[in-house]
Amino acid sequence: xxxxxxxxxxxxxxxxxxxxxxxxxxxxxxxxxxxxxxxxxxxxxxxxxxxxxxxxxxxxxxxxxxxxxxxxxxxxxxxxxxxxxxxxxxxxxxxxxxxxxxxxxxxxxxxxxxxxxxxxxxxxxxxxxxxxxxxxxxxxxxxxxxxxxx
Numbered sequence: 001x002x003x004x005x006x007x008x009x010x011x012x013x014x015x016x017x018x019x020x021x022x023x024x025x026x027x028x029x030x031x032x033x034x035x036x037x038x039x040x041x042x043x044x045x046x047x048x049x050x051x052x053x054x055x056x057x058x059x060x061x062x063x064x065x066x067x068x069x070x071x072x073x074x075x076x077x078x079x080x081x082x083x084x085x086x087x088x089x090x091x092x093x094x095x096x097x098x099x100x101x102x103x104x105x106x107x108x109x110x111x112x113x114x115x116x117x118x119x120x121x122x123x124x125x126x127x128x129x130x131x132x133x134x135x136x137x138x139x140x141x142x143x144x145x146x147x148x149x150x
Contacts, residue, residue, distance in 0.1 A: 020082070027091055035122055036131045043113050044135040048106045065101055072100030110137050 009016065056064075075096030082089035097108065113119055114137055123133035
């Protein structure tokens with residue numbers, strides 16, 4: 001089994017390196033775009049804001065959700081492969097998890113954003129591109145106290 005994997009890697013090394021470089025460049029270009037599009041108060045709500053059901057035709061919504069989930073699965077599989085091959089495996093895994101729709105996704109995002117390094121890095125990127133920093137999930141308690149006191 002290992003010999004067949006080594007043979008596969010040798011036969012497809014150029015394509016694997018090309019895919020790795022493309023994913024690196026795409027990540028460098030797209031991550032700032034996605035991070036700056038997050039609303040400042042996205043994590044300060046207890047539930048994710050959803051578009052109203054009347055804003056899209058149900059078939060369009062189903063196709064978009066299916067496409068996002070399929071795209072997310074491809075990212076997760078690629079991320080798993082990149083853990084052992086050249087590439088940004090953890091970044092691809094995380095991107096796949098964020099793209100997909102599943103129960104508990106908002107809680108996972110909230111947990112990730114509460115990690116000091118994650119929030120600091122995201123806010124550094126937002127500041128670099130002239131966007132205000134995200135409110136941390138803990139800020140929602142302070143904000144609600146201010147609202148009550150006013």
